Amino acid sequence: MLEIERAVCGCDYGGTSWTTRGQADKIIDMLKLKPGRRLLDVGSGSGWPGLYLARWTGCDVTLTDLPLAGLRIARNRAAADQLKGEYRILSAGGAALPFGDGWFDAIHHADVLCCLVEKLAVLKSCRRVVRRGGKMVFSVIVMAPNLTAAGHKQAMEGGPAFIESSATYPDMLREANWEIAGHADLTAEFLESSRQHVTGQETYAREIADAFGKDMACEMVTRRRAAIAALENGLLRRELFDAAPAGNGKG
Numbered sequence: 001m002l003e004i005e006r007a008v009c010g011c012d013y014g015g016t017s018w019t020t021r022g023q024a025d026k027i028i029d030m031l032k033l034k035p036g037r038r039l040l041d042v043g044s045g046s047g048w049p050g051l052y053l054a055r056w057t058g059c060d061v062t063l064t065d066l067p068l069a070g071l072r073i074a075r076n077r078a079a080a081d082q083l084k085g086e087y088r089i090l091s092a093g094g095a096a097l098p099f100g101d102g103w104f105d106a107i108h109h110a111d112v113l114c115c116l117v118e119k120l121a122v123l124k125s126c127r128r129v130v131r132r133g134g135k136m137v138f139s140v141i142v143m144a145p146n147l148t149a150a151g152h153k154q155a156m157e158g159g160p161a162f163i164e165s166s167a168t169y170p171d172m173l174r175e176a177n178w179e180i181a182g183h184a185d186l187t188a189e190f191l192e193s194s195r196q197h198v199t200g201q202e203t204y205a206r207e208i209a210d211a212f213g214k215d216m217a218c219e220m221v222t223r224r225r226a227a228i229a230a231l232e233n234g235l236l237r238r239e240l241f242d243a244a245p246a247g248n249g250k251g
């Protein structure tokens with residue numbers, strides 16, 4: 001799986017988002033990361049890209065997620081990488097971040113909001129812990145608007161578990177007191193990565209079946225092919241939001 005990740009995303013952290021190394025490099029600039037800055041990576045999994053961002057900028061980093069397994073891998077990676085800044089790794093839900101108001105300079109999350117129900121609560125929680133003048137950058141997989149019933153079904157089959165949302169991300173950001181500073185459509189890169197991923201899964205089919213079992217290996221390829229079909233039909237998108245606290249960061 002790490003071989004596939006290197007080929008597709010250019011990294012080997014055991015990542016599960018679709019953030020590529022090139023995208024992570026752009027996030028460094030968007031978040032103005034440098035030594036002394038405090039970065040929070042919500043839903044960090046095993047450390048991609050939070051640990052990478054910290055390694056290449058020297059910023060302090062805090063990683064949070066719920067499953068301990070990924071956080072343990074992140075802890076080992078952080079130690080092996082001998083990060084120059086401070087790092088903290090803890091289990092916490094994104095909707096109830098256990099930090100003081102305004103503690104962080106920068107917040108990032110990669111394809112996390114489409115993996116949970118409480119999207120607005122996470123955006124509000126992030127808003128509370130970012131300082132005035134801070135930034136938040138995140139990617140998310142969304143359904144295209146105004147889908148037919150058949151299109152909706154296909155998007156659900158190809159998208160992440162909690163892709164459905166009762167409000168749009170711009171509306172939720174506004175409600176959580178963020179303003180949008182930038183927005184990018186990463187769908188074309190996502191489609192290309194998905195195709196490369198299937199090629200990798202086919203190349204390593206025997207090894208993946210040995211590791212995960214034949215049924216799971218088959219389901220993984222089926223799911224990825226469903227995502228590709230939905231993307232090719234314009235039913236799914238991957239978007240990047242660059243947000244700042246609303247009202248010049250007051251409050």
Ligand SMILES: C[S@@+](CC[C@H](N)C(=O)[O-])C[C@H]1O[C@@H](n2cnc3c(N)ncnc32)[C@H](O)[C@@H]1O
Pocket residue numbers: 014015016017018019042043044045046047048049064065066067070092093094095110111112115116
């Ligand atoms: C697509 S993965 C991204 C993981 C990692 N950042 C990466 O790029 O590989 C989404 C992550 O969100 C985490 N997650 C799901 N629900 C969460 C919640 N309520 N609070 C915090 N993290 C959550 C999952 O455990 C998972 O690690």
